[in-house]
Amino acid sequence: MSSLRAHRGVLRFAGQDLFEFLQGMITNDMEKLKQDSNPILYAAILNAHGRQLHDIFLHRHPKDKAVLHADVDKESLSELVSLLKKHKLRAQVDITDVSDELEVWARFGSGQFPEGDEWPIDPRQQKLGYRKIMGENDKPTADAAFLEPGSAPVETEADAYKVWRLQKGIAEGSEIPSGEAIPLEYNMDGLNAISFEKGCYIGQELVARTHYKGVVRKRLMPFEMTPDSAGEVAAGTELTASGEKKAVGKVQAVAERFGVAHVRLAPALAAAEAGGQLQVADSNEGVTPFKPDWWPEQWGKEEQQ
Template identity: 35%
Template sequence: MALLEEDAQCAMYAHILNVQGRTLYDIILYSLKGNPDGFNGVLLECDSTVKDSIMQLLKVYKIRRKVTFSLCPSLSSWALLPQNKAAMLEESKPDVTAADKVLVLEKDPRTELMGWRMITGSKNNPHEIVSACREGNTEEYHRHRYEIGLPEGVKDLPPGEALPLESNLVYMQGISFSKGCYIGQELTARTHHTGVIRKRLMPVTMSAPTEALDQGTALETEGGKPAGKHRAGIDKLGLSLIRLAHAKEPLKLKSSDGVTVTLQATVPAWWPKNGKDK
């Protein structure tokens, strides 16, 4: 697991890696130490489809420690996304009118464009907690992610396939290169220090909806050169692992029904301006 250095942060993003240095799962960790409701420990947010697999993996590394793991079906996670880009960049917290019903309210650690994360009881209504909020749906949330080029979950980061640096883990504040040790550190650190990252997960806009595209479909340049692989998306927005040498070129792939789909990659606004890992 690659984590940030310990500091005052109450929310951290990380990837759980396998011994080969490839991503198994992406997670957000929340510190509950000193919580007024009496909770003490760490809350782990993950793709709900792999929660049981993560539980099993955590128990493997328990090793005689007096640590307990449990699922939290009584809690709900909310993403607070401002309705306009200017509001996303504001420093102030959302206006919470029922703070006693909020377990966690922290900035999304991955990028300021993802707003805030809020953890409440599953029976609580967000309209009663955050003033002037409009409850959206899951599709709107994922559409926003794909628009800004932020991966999340096993569809975007296939377990055992995705490499953390190619998946922009550094850009999402999810790793420290001055602290260790963690499973998979050797490959990650070596790649970072040699500075050789030839592919990156990038947002793409396609000429046809992504639902007809298989995960891992090969991308090509107009001249037929290999350019990467498609990962996932919604409607005409998606994420693809693209060779940086071809990132500015028009690309194409074939859908499952044999139709050629064209796509264009863009560089996310929240990436470092120099395009290098920090």
């Protein structure tokens, strides 16, 4: 279990127009938040060219239907607030930074929760665990911590959660290059972040065109490093493959022996299926890419089909 305060901030949305306003801003469908089965909604906010600017988790307030909380990347929080206020116009929505009062927590691991414990499941993938916004008086204690099999309750650090997340090939926040990333190439279509049935939102045209074209040639993919290669790999490092003249992709984030890279799928999947490696540019070291078990079977095979 880990507090994500160091990396995630919290915004408070309130007002009678908040659902309508956010519906036109985010890639997901706000109507889902009105259903009891969806206490958290994950989405992206795009620019007019369909490039991702921010990722955002919208948390339904447990008591007040006219209030939502959002957990967002802390580094870009002020930019996000400025963007939202720019588009707010006359909508009756108040947007307040409440990061000093509330913080984001994640619960993860292979254990089970104590009976009667209620935490919302991470909306991206159930395998990630659970995610919740809490105030000072609600912070979990050791007695309420995530229970690993056969062990006493423990609290892990935020770095351990990052390793857990990257091992599953999932980036968030500043790990997704703002203003450059195409949402489908960062697997947002597989992370329950996009509705292809809702009405218009900013940047929708490119997302819809890419989706209905049916072929995504690049995606974010996880890899594992050897002890020798770990020191050679950092965000921004280029990866190459045997027989490829151009770089296969670029590393976006690393934590301990795992990382994620934005890669061309054909050579990266070929290496993964053969148990091979991608080479670290300007180095003799390599990393081993692998396909997460949550990926749809057709990813990377669209052109064949």
